[in-house]
Amino acid sequence: MLLNIKSLHVAINGKEIIKGLNLGVNQGEVHAIMGPNGTGKSTLAAAITGREGYEITQGEIWFKGRNIIGMPAEERANEGIFLSFQYPVEIPGVSMTNFMRTALNAQREYRGLPSIPAGEFLKMMEEKKNLVEIHSKLTNRSVNEGFSGGEKKKNEIFQMAMLQPSLAILDETDSGLDIDALKVVAKGVNELRSNDNAFIVITHYQRLLDFIVPDFVHVLYDGKIVKSGGKNLALELEEKGYEWIKEQYQATSEL
């Protein structure tokens, strides 16, 4: 199993947000995580990627056979975990080119490979830019600075394409995207899908899942996965909303 999360509990400032979550993800799979606001979807992403300030009070996160709890964020990234941010950060003064080259070389160094030759790197940049239909020159642009909402999200997928992770977590990549940008993002993701990698798609809405078709859909509620199913579960949620899930969950927890 690529990712195996066992009875995970995560707290922020002493307040428990994830309350015993189990999730297994194999290579080649796409898992969608849905659920109402404030149920812990982004907290889960933060816990997997190693963001500081998220305290793992219990449980284990196994990735490629190693328990990664306590592993620094950069090492997780170099092991192959990627997060597409819900709110990509603007970094004035750091050019996209330098950023990507530094990241790529950090990964290569971690894997015992030499730095990427300049020519090869530039070719790769062009190729991956085309994948997500970024037409502007990135060389002289600072990371996300002055990018539109759509460009920022495309830029996340562009970075994913450059770094070729084995597990990509897309945190509300659809939020703030118009339908055209959404299609471009989805197309990029679909082209990167393979039998060797896996995706966790965090979203509120069914809409994205029309374009990135999941193998599994999980509903996160009150810090736990309360319901899992196939892609039809997403359609059911779209049609019926989350209320019936909440009622079902409260009924079972009262037993």
Place this chain on the structure above:
Amino acid sequence: MNNNPLVEEISLDEMLVRHFETHFDFISSNDIPSVSALRKVAMKQFLTTGFPSGSDEKWRNTEIEALTEEHFNYYLEPNEPERDIEDMFRCEVHNFDTEIISMLNGWYLNSNDRITILPNGVVYGSLRQAMKQFPELVEKYYGKIGDITSNGFVSINTAMVQDGVFVYVPDGVEAEKTIQIIKMIDRRESLFVQSRNLIILGKNSKLSLMHCDDSINHFISLINTVSEVYVGENAHFELYKLQNLNNQSGLVNSTFIQQEANSTIKTNTLTFNCGMIRNNINVDLQGENSHADVLGLYLMDKKQHIDNQIYINHNAPHCSSNEKFKGILDDEASAVFNGYIHVARNAQKTNAYQNNNNILLKPTATINTMPFLEIYADDVKCSHGATVGQLDQEAMFYLRSRGISSGNARLLLMYAFAADIINQISIEPLRQRIDDMVKKRLRGELSVCEKCVLHCGMPEKEYHFDIDMSKL
């Protein structure tokens, strides 16, 4: 006279005053009469003020007494160099050909040589020679641009200084090569060193000047430099100051610039290392439509202290000024930034901008930043801003989430912060070299250089940086 160090167990100011009284004839032996007369006025001023202290409002945040109360040796004549000078002043910036002026321990090397006059008419040499060959020019500008009463350091410099650099760019001449003043301290003793520069740009002329202050010893020195710059009508002047001295030393640098109509200046003060630095930069915009860019970058750590005091005086209408200083402070380093903008009553349509941004890497680092705007005209645009912060933690996580180590992520962010100032260096080979030095400094690898500040010890070895910052 006998060149023994003037060292006695008395305070620095007393020692200086005593030698002024005893050796006035010797000190003023190369003077033109106006310079000698000015010495007396300046000494009178110094006798009333002495060196500045913490009780002076403008020195409140800089404990200059820590240095002025030290014991120093002071020489009235140059010493024999103790090492191979040519090697020491070799400056290795590739593709950057400069006219080098070497000053060792405050003295112009080979000052008995004639003044150099380049084929295009640019004149440079020691100030004492200039007083012989260009007395009218010296008399016209010396002591007229700088305010000798502005503080005790300027007064004592005016009273006792014996050497320095003279540069004259005649009307209509554009100096092709940058003139580079390399000032080195290498004595194995504690020195008080003074020097005086007079830079004159005629109408429609152009000059870029570098001023490097270095030390290659590990003794305490206190360097007191005063520079006066006259920028004639429609003349363009650039000044790059590189400051890289040891952790014990102090540097008080007072630069006075006067600008005539349609002239532009750009000063960039780059501070890499020094125990205590005080930069006074005073710009008088005297003629209409003149513009001043006054920029600076300081990267300080340990217990280092930097104090930048910038005075921009808008004395004529339609002038603009842009003041921007950025600093990164680590450990227990401290910084002061005071930006004064004075807009005179007739200076309508003034456009003045001032900004100071700081990153404090540790909670023990301190910055004291303050704007002072005094505006007497009613149709002006003045803005100011200051920021003090830490490295952006969101950005740190973003970089790390892409596999970049926290160390390199910090460097990238610090470098990005500094790049803003570095990118305004208009001489490309110099910009690249400074860029390299900043990276080294941020990595903690730039110590007091073996040689010239731009030499970086190993010219043959290309410096390699983990993060490839090169623009592709």
